Amino acid sequence: MKNKIILSAVKLSTGYSSKKGKNVIGSEINLELKSNTLISLIGANGIGKSTLLRTLTGIQKPLSGEVILNHKNIDSYNPKELAQQLSIVLTENLPPSNLTVFELVALGRQPYTNWIGKLTPEDISKVNEALSLTQISYLATKKHFEISDGQLQKVLIARALAQDTPLIILDEPTTHLDLVHKVSLLKLLKKLASETNKCILFSTHDLDLALQLSDEMIVMNSEKTVMDSPENLIKNGILNSLFADETIYFDKEKAKFILKNL
Amino acid sequence: MSTKKNNIIFIGLLVLLAVCFLLNISLGSVKIPVDDIISSLSGGYATKNSWEIIIWNYRLPKAITAILVGMGLSISGLLMQTLFRNPLAGPDVLGLSSGASLGVAFVILGAGFMPSFLSEFFLSAYGMVLASILGSSLVLLAVLVVSQKLRDTMAILIVGLMFGSFANAIIGVLTYFSSAEELQKFTFWSLGSLGNQSWNNILILGITCFIGLFLSAICIKPLNALLLGERYAKSLGINFNKTRLLIIIATSILAGSITAFAGPIAFIGLAVPHIAKMIFQTSSHYILFWSTLLLGAIVLLICDTIAQMPGSDFTLPINAITSIIGAPIVVYLLVRKRKFMV
Numbered sequence: 001m002k003n004k005i006i007l008s009a010v011k012l013s014t015g016y017s018s019k020k021g022k023n024v025i026g027s028e029i030n031l032e033l034k035s036n037t038l039i040s041l042i043g044a045n046g047i048g049k050s051t052l053l054r055t056l057t058g059i060q061k062p063l064s065g066e067v068i069l070n071h072k073n074i075d076s077y078n079p080k081e082l083a084q085q086l087s088i089v090l091t092e093n094l095p096p097s098n099l100t101v102f103e104l105v106a107l108g109r110q111p112y113t114n115w116i117g118k119l120t121p122e123d124i125s126k127v128n129e130a131l132s133l134t135q136i137s138y139l140a141t142k143k144h145f146e147i148s149d150g151q152l153q154k155v156l157i158a159r160a161l162a163q164d165t166p167l168i169i170l171d172e173p174t175t176h177l178d179l180v181h182k183v184s185l186l187k188l189l190k191k192l193a194s195e196t197n198k199c200i201l202f203s204t205h206d207l208d209l210a211l212q213l214s215d216e217m218i219v220m221n222s223e224k225t226v227m228d229s230p231e232n233l234i235k236n237g238i239l240n241s242l243f244a245d246e247t248i249y250f251d252k253e254k255a256k257f258i259l260k261n262l
Numbered sequence: 263m264s265t266k267k268n269n270i271i272f273i274g275l276l277v278l279l280a281v282c283f284l285l286n287i288s289l290g291s292v293k294i295p296v297d298d299i300i301s302s303l304s305g306g307y308a309t310k311n312s313w314e315i316i317i318w319n320y321r322l323p324k325a326i327t328a329i330l331v332g333m334g335l336s337i338s339g340l341l342m343q344t345l346f347r348n349p350l351a352g353p354d355v356l357g358l359s360s361g362a363s364l365g366v367a368f369v370i371l372g373a374g375f376m377p378s379f380l381s382e383f384f385l386s387a388y389g390m391v392l393a394s395i396l397g398s399s400l401v402l403l404a405v406l407v408v409s410q411k412l413r414d415t416m417a418i419l420i421v422g423l424m425f426g427s428f429a430n431a432i433i434g435v436l437t438y439f440s441s442a443e444e445l446q447k448f449t450f451w452s453l454g455s456l457g458n459q460s461w462n463n464i465l466i467l468g469i470t471c472f473i474g475l476f477l478s479a480i481c482i483k484p485l486n487a488l489l490l491g492e493r494y495a496k497s498l499g500i501n502f503n504k505t506r507l508l509i510i511i512a513t514s515i516l517a518g519s520i521t522a523f524a525g526p527i528a529f530i531g532l533a534v535p536h537i538a539k540m541i542f543q544t545s546s547h548y549i550l551f552w553s554t555l556l557l558g559a560i561v562l563l564i565c566d567t568i569a570q571m572p573g574s575d576f577t578l579p580i581n582a583i584t585s586i587i588g589a590p591i592v593v594y595l596l597v598r599k600r601k602f603m604v
Contacts (some may be wrong), residue, residue, distance in 0.1 A: 031514055035449070084501030095347045097489045097545040110487055110498040117483035117546070186440070 005137035006167045006199040007056065012049060012065035014055045022063055025051045029065070031218065033201060036164060038193040039227075040185075040210035041203040044218030044243055049203045050171070052220070056095045056201075057088060057169055070166070081109035087163035089132040089156045101147070101155050102140040105130055108162030121254040133192060150181035154188070161192065163201045170202035174209070182206055196227065207242075211255060268542060268549060273297075275556040282563040286328065288341070294321075320457065325465055327456045329559040330464075331524050334471045334516040336558025337478050339531030340550060341509045344485045346419050349577040352531035353517035355419060356510070357407055357426035358398045362521035363452060364429040365397020366390055370448045371433075371440040391463075391522040398518030401425050406510065415492070415506070416568040421502045453579030454525035456566055469522050474516035478551070481508055485547045523587070527562075529584045533592045534558045561588070 013027035025048040033039060043049050054060040054149040057076040067074040069085055077085065087108065099107075108130070119127070123178055131137045134154045139147055144155065153173055160168045170189075174182040186206075190213055191199045201218075204210050209228045210217065218227045221241045226233070233239055239250040247260045252254075287299050298308035299317060308314045326366045335353060342351035369384035376384065381495070404425055409418045437445055459467070484505040487495040488504065496502050520527070538553040562584070569583040 059493075059496070079496065079501050080499035083497060086497070087492070088497045091493075092491065092493070095489065095491050098539065098543055098544050099489055103544075103546060104490070107487060107490060107498065110483065110500070113483070115480070115483065117486060165312075 002166050003036045004030050005034055006064075006070060007031070007033040008068045009056065009182070010065050010068065012055065012062045012067065013086045014051045015063050016060075024063060026225055028222065030055075031225075031227050033167065033199045034054050035199050036194055037199055037215045037217045038190045039199070039201045040214040041201060041218045041220070042205070042207055042242065042257065043209055047220045047222065048091060049220060052225070053171055053201075053203060056159060057086060058082060067233065072149050080111055083163065083165075084154060085165050086167050087160035087165040089168070089173055091172045091175055095204075096145065100140070101136065101142050101144055102127065102131070104144050104155055105158045105162050108159040108164075111163065117204070126164060127162050130158040131198070132162060134158040134188065149176045150178075150185070152259075153181075153185060157188070158191075161196070170200070172203050172205070175202055182209060186210075186225065189213075190215075207239075207257060208251045268409055271541065272552065272556070275560065279371035279556055279560050279563075282560050282567070283325055283329070286325045286563045286567045287317060289567055289577050290316075290321065291572045291573075292316060293572065295364040296374050319496030322325050323459050323461060324457045324566065325563065326464055327467065328562045330467050330471045331456060331520050331527060332558035332562030333555045334474060334520050334558075335527060336534035336538075336554045336561075337475060337532040337551070338513040339533075340535040340547075340554045341481065341485070341513055342531070343535055344488055344547070345506065345509050346415055347488075347491070348416075348419065349536065350532065351419065353513055354373070354426070354515065354528070354531065356422035356517075356527075357401045357424075357429060358422075358517040359521050359526040360426040360429035362394040362518055363526055364433055365393035365395070365400075366522075367433040367436050367448055368397070369393040370451065371444050373444065374441065377536060380433055391466075393519050394522030396428075398514060398521060401429065402510065402518070406507070408505065409510070414505040416455055448462060451525050452581075454581035455582075456524055456562075456580055457577070458541065459523060463523055467519060470515055470519035474512045474519075475555075477508055477515070479514065481505060482547045485509075486545075489545050525581065527581055527584055529559065529586045530562060532594075533588045534561055535571040535594060537561070545590040562600045 009029050009031040012029040013024055014029065015025040029052065030251050035043070041049055041052070051060065055062050058067070058077070061075070069077070069226045074082070081257060106119055106123070108125045109126060111124060112118060113119060128137070130138060134157055136151060136154050136158060139151060139155065144152065157173070174185060177185060186209055189200050189202065192198060193215070213231055216227060217230055217233055218225060219233060219238055219242060222244060228238070234252055234255055242250070248257055249260060251258045267339045284296050284299055288294050288296050294308065294313045294317065298313055302308040302314055302317050308317065338353040339351070342353060342355060343349055345351070369389060373381040373385055384393060405418065405422055406408055408421045412418055412421070432545050437448070484495065484500045487498045492502060534557050535550065538550055538557050542549050544550065565583045565587055566580060568587065569578045569580050571578060
């Protein structure tokens with residue numbers, strides 16, 4: 001199956017414009033996000049990952065260039081149409097509420113339900129499908145504050161799946177998790193990308209895991225933003241430029257970041 | 263909790279509402295048997311002619327006002343709590359009640375400064391209502407203007423509180439310059455009263471409450487999305503600014519018109535949504551909307567029944583009763599559940 005392009009960024013520059021002028025954070029960003037692909041976004045703190053994700057999700061307007069989502073400029077979508085193309089998973093804590101896992105995942109169906117939000121049998125089967133794809137059906141009746149961080153992260157992914165969008169964007173989904181849960185979460189994302197033919201983009205600081213599990217990577221450093229397969233990125237030595245720090249370098253043979261002088 | 267169990271609770275609440283309604287009409291300085299009330303309300307006659315007059319001219323209008331006020335204030339509390347993701351939010355926090363009080367304070371306390379034809383008009387029932395609605399919509403307008411400039415919902419909450427304090431301060435200044443008689447009149451208004459409403463007033467209140475509740479019902483779906491926070495709600499296709507505007511308008515219509523007719527009634531808007539949340543153990547607004555409506559009516563009917571002190575000629579201020587009865591309930595529920603949910 002040929003992977004079709006879901007989202008592309010053309011000569012994008014991100015940042016904030018104010019009365020004093022433009023504060024450019026990332027420029028000349030060209031991306032092509034395809035279906036059936038797991039893509040990781042890596043870069044040092046403060047390099048502009050969040051700004052890029054905000055721009056790609058249409059929350060923030062680009063300073064120049066454009067974001068094309070399914071052949072249409074992302075600005076030309078109304079909120080409901082956009083919600084049927086793009087779903088997100090955030091790091092921020094959920095406000096306190098009595099929502100059960102099922103109700104939380106079912107909220108993902110909102111772009112499809114009527115004015116009062118009534119779930120049709122089709123909606124309910126989509127929710128159950130999302131729960132079983134993420135292997136959390138057994139949690140359905142639990143309150144969302146009763147489950148562990150790892151389980152909650154899966155619930156939020158299930159919510160995004162229920163939203164039934166070709167593109168899912170996750171903001172640092174592996175923070176707060178231990179190694180085992182990190183691995184199982186990223187494996188889950190990889191499985192979802194191939195089984196449901198979705199394009200899944202996530203930002204992360206877990207470089208080793210991202211290198212091993214991603215189909216493609218977006219690497220941001222202070223000069224440029226490069227998108228390629230992990231193999232090519234290793235071969236071209238792009239990863240070495242990730243940190244502006246002499247004591248960390250990338251070992252091509254081991255495919256690992258190594259500390260000098262230890 | 264299963265749907266079946268919820269349905270049983272709902273039926274129970276409906277029965278309780280009917281019982282409270284009849285008891286509220288039955289009890290007071292004169293006790294009227296429930297049989298007579300039912301026969302009078304269903305088109306027949308009560309055994310005594312005086313009962314007939316009491317029911318139709320005093321008790322029934324008051325009971326209906328109690329139901330409307332209870333429903334309206336509770337629902338606006340529910341909307342505020344979800345919008346601001348703050349369990350302490352209520353219709354008072356946007357400064358709407360204070361705005362209404364300011365309007366009324368101006369006409370009652372400032373009547374001495376007006377030409378006599380103006381003061382006569384404003385001191386009539388209609389004038390007070392008009393002043394109160396003007397006061398609350400003025401605050402609403404100010405809040406709306408500011409909320410267009412502010413992106414942070416919490417900031418709007420603080421702006422509401424500031425407008426409230428501002429209005430209260432002006433009321434304080436006005437009371438300082440007013441006569442004892444005017445002061446007494448204003449104090450009585452501010453204690454709140456469900457009685458002495460003409461059928462015409464009730465019709466107006468009924469219409470404004472219906473509009474406010476209808477706007478609230480439109481917000482049920484976005485309110486559920488807001489349970490995940492603003493960013494998720496937006497990503498689910500919710501037009502957040504529009505929803506926020508709708509919620510603020512619905513709340514002001516409800517709180518403004520209710521305060522105009524019945525005075526500033528404390529506590530109901532804050533407490534009833536929590537009682538609903540604790541009974542049903544859910545955050546789903548489909549359930550909370552209807553349960554808050556029913557519970558709001560029930561709670562205010564009970565408070566009003568107590569306020570009229572069955573068997574005596576006294577009537578206590580409703581505003582005091584709502585707090586005396588309600589505050590301990592909330593503390594009890596809070597201690598038992600140990601957690602406040604939005």
